[in-house]
Amino acid sequence: LFTQGAVFDVDYYVKEHMPLIARSFPSTLVSWEVNTLPTDAPFCILAQVEWTTEEAFDSLPLSEAGQKIFADVSNFSKSAPIFMKLQPLASGA
16 A cells, blocks of 8 residues: 555556566465555555465565565655555455
């Protein structure tokens, strides 16, 4: 999540940063999706990234590839991202 009003380069994020994540973690990244939020919401961008396991996500800051991804944030935003782990409650079709 990135807060509303944050300096944010959406084109770079979608075309460079998210594909960098996909290339860096081909065996543990399941999928990713980037969404914009309404202008009256407290956040402007929501990226949902699905990993094979919680451990795969938790290991990101410890890996060299993960450190490169975190270092890349300054190329599209001056604000730090807010991370949240979603816990599925229910789903349906």
